[in-house]
Amino acid sequence: MALAALDQVKLLLVCPQCRSALVAGDSAFHCVSAACPYHPADAFPVVGRLPVLVDFERSILRRQDLVGPPRAAGGRLPQLVRGVWKPLNRVAVRNTERLLRLLPGPAPTLLVVGGGTVGNGVAAVYADPRVQVIGFDIAPSAMTQFVADAHQIPLADRSVDAVLVQAVLEHVLDPAQVVSEIHRVLVDGGLVYAETPFLQQVHAGAYDFLRFTASGHRYLFRRFSEIDAGTVAGPGTQLLWSADHLVRGLTQSTTAGRLTRGALFWLRYLDALVPAGYASDNASALYFLGRKRDREMSPKEIVRYYRGAQRPR
Incomplete structure (x- = not known):
């Protein structure tokens, strides 16, 4: 595994509310800013080995829910059954391999948002010895170094080279805020790879909020230039x-x-x-691979962006 050591990750952590530096203790972390409500020594508890860096005043997460042992990283289905029920995501395999080739330098950092388990088709990210993987989720896991809410990512500005966010954005209340946070923590020219449902039924009960068309997904990442985009499943x-x-x-x-x-x-x-245009209009899920930029896509540009099979009369 290429998971970065927790001691390395601590150097990048900031307060999720005010973004000041954090002080790490054995049983809790706290913010260095005396004006911050998370300045008390026990502000951010450690559950197991992981700091819980959540601004509970602004999150749907509750402090009392974040207790107990970290969950396992593996799936529960036998491999043979899993191959039929949930086959390998070959689109993710292809795109994450491309993402890895685009990463610069000898030891790039890659943040996995919602990384409590290894996503379908993205195992190469964890197998590449060159990449330092930082992962977080809303509950403790063996695959993460801290617990956080993606609306307030507790990492410093321009601290990671790439972000992977697979099957997560439908489960957050404000995807635009999460993508803004992804943009903030990426270095200039940093990379993002996202997979998000379009036509799928509710699959996480009360924690399933939104879906995106291909154009809607592209506009969500409007402050990124597109390297590639398309359907994960049609x-x-x-x-x-x-x-x-x-x-x-x-x-x-x-x-x-x-x-x-x-x-x-x-x-x-x-x-x-199914031809690409029809698949785009009727996809089960979509992907976007892009690079951070300063310019934002305009409303007129997103209308021209449409690639589906429906043509204006």
């Missing part, structure tokens, strides 16, 4: 999700829905037959 996969959840609704059984998904797994292979 209409066939979207139909598979719908069949699963239709059966769940008719039978009120999650198991029945999952069995339906297993029986109709072949639908996802229809994605390869």
